Amino acid sequence: MIRSQHARRWGSAAAGLRMLSDDDLQRIHLATLEVLEKTGVWIEDGEARHVFASGGANVNEATGIVKIPPYLVEDAVRSAPQKLVVCGRDPAKDFALGDGRIGFATYGEGLKVRDPHTGAVNTPTLKDFTNSVRMSDFLADVDVYEKALLPFDVPLESAPLHQGYALMSNTTKPGFMGPRDGFLARRLVEMAAAVVGGHDRLRQRPIISFIACPVSPLKLPRNACQVIRESALAGLPINIIAMAMAGASSPATLAGTLVIHNVEVLCGVTLSQLTRKGSPVIYGSSTTAMDLRFAAAAVGSPECALISAAVVQMARFYLLPSWVAGALSDTKVGDAQSGHEKTLTALLPALAGADIIYGLGMIESGMTFDFGQLVMDDEFARMIKFVVAGIPVSDETLAAGVIASVGPFGDFLSEDHTMAHMREQSQPRIIDRRVREEWAAQGSSTAHERATAKAREILDTHQPMPVAEGAREEMRAIIAEAEEELGVAATVERA
Secondary structure (H helix, E strand, O other): OOHHHHOOOOOOOOOOOOOOOHHHHHHHHHHHHHHHHHHOEEEOOHHHHHHHHHHOOEEEOOOOEEEOOHHHHHHHHHHOOOOEEEOOOOHHHOEEEOOOOOEEEEOOOEOEEEOOOOOOEEOOOHHHHHHHHHHHHHOOOOOEEEOOEOOOOOOHHHHHHHHHHHHHHHOOOOEEEOOOOHHHHHHHHHHHHHHHOOHHHHHHOOOEEEEEOOEOOOEEOHHHHHHHHHHHHHOOOEEEEEOOEEOOOEOOOHHHHHHHHHHHHHHHHHHHHHHOOOOOEEEEEOOEEEEOOOOEEEOOOHHHHHHHHHHHHHHHHOOOOEEEEOOOOOOOOOOHHHHHHHHHHHHHHHHHOOOEEEEEOEEHHHOEEEHHHHHHHHHHHHHHHHHHOOOOOOHHHHOHHHHHHHOOOOOOOOOHHHHHHHHHOOOOOOOOOOOHHHHHHOOOOOHHHHHHHHHHHHHHHOOOOOOOOOHHHHHHHHHHHHHHHHOOOOOHHHO
């Protein structure tokens, strides 16, 4: 049996929420092994099929279908690290996955952006992308940056390189991105190595991690295979994010959707471990349900919240770090709907024990990035971390002596105990707790208006820590060389 008997211990209120029983987890696992062995997964990349065949899988070269025996899957899961650290240029910003700490990340990658000055929804540029990185660098509860926008003013073929340049130049936090294919992945590895001081140093301190997405149902396309293999060869973490939609690309039942999801992620994990045993892997999810009335993904839905919480349990079942969708909304503007949906979809996986929840700053079902919403979401994330931390119980916090001293007719406002603990309370900056008269005197603004004003202030004033001398020039040279090889117009000066 796979290593579920070694369930991770958590030092907080996390992992208190269970969507699935132990029996449910085992049944999903067994159904997954059955699908992998008997139905198989379509593997588009020939080199990846060769890796699977060399490892003992049953490969049909005519159809591209790879059937993976249970022992191969379980060996792969056992060899993947239970914990990993993604690093920032500033070591104080490193983030450990698998140690019980919950983190939040932006969501990628939006095809539209809401201008924080005019409110207009526009096609993103590289400047918009860079600003999203700078904002995330400033906001304390955005723990990890995932590329939030696709810039349309650079060639599509080399866009990931420009995104990588902006990411590594404008934040000291860990970064994640999908590099599109193996060629671009290798160039991004070269760029990251230039920033940290060489490939060996990059293996020790991965300031960038890659994302690969299977295609539901049961397909691992060529680009995902290449990115998984390049990550393993470079020693960088790979985040395998399945993106099934219940009722469309996976069964309408959430249990059936979890089987499809699990098959696709474990197939990617197996490829990673067959490429290089011990390679760091993250069990990812952007799986949700389709709203069959509108044929649209429902990312702010209870179904998404349930799936993400269940996926966290599946990741813990396999002792793999987790990265799940949450803090998402289908709204078109920061409003009551965004507050409800983002809290709903983030709180459930947080209480289930997620390592990273990604979705900050994104509205319109993952299509539009909103700078004001990112400021709001940063505050929501801080409050969710507050809840997950639980209630500390000790002689000091029980305060029996203070209660006895105050008695039935006093109050606790002037007590030293209150002064000592007052800063432990949640203290929102965007959410308004003032009386109506004070709120009206300050302009009767909405939370989204206040957050957008804060976003403008950050963009006007925040300057990220610069990269080491010479790193920008080396990264620009790598981009120029890659664009020449790709046969696209050189645009490096825009980065």
